[in-house]
Amino acid sequence: MSNEELEALREQLDDVNLQLLELINKRAGLVQEIGKVKSRAGQNRFDPVRERKMLDMITENNEGPFETSTMQHLFKQIFQASLELQEDDNRKALLV
């Protein structure tokens, strides 16, 4: 019984992993779009005020079970990876 329960939970987890994968990539695509718009406008891609606002929104809406500090850490990792993605795009643009 407990093995069946475990299998059912793992199937749900796999499903959530795939949804997360898709959503994280969707987010990355949006960040790339934002990077392009800012680049055309001659604006710096990294915006600490905007990043702070996003973290505040996370804090306000976090209902757990993850602690807000943990959630902020995870989002900062996503922000960092997104910024690196924009820098890659920028390097590629310079090489064209």
Next chain:
Amino acid sequence: MSNEELEALREQLDDVNLQLLELINKRAGLVQEIGKVKSRAGQNRFDPVRERKMLDMITENNEGPFETSTMQHLFKQIFQASLELQEDDNRKALLV
């Protein structure tokens, strides 16, 4: 025009952030459930084979723009945080 475009993209990004927040917490809740089932069965909570399988599934399904190595890094951070959450639950259970 470009400012309006930026604002529209940022609204979409905020929406994706909130969806991510909800999904990461949903995942954490599932991991807690799995931890309870494994605990009742006397099984170790950390399962490297299962973690490998999840990373393989990420690799197989990643369509970018994030590189698979970046995506694996992000998921490993989520796995790590989830494991810490289970350990917290375990400590709380021991204190009761």
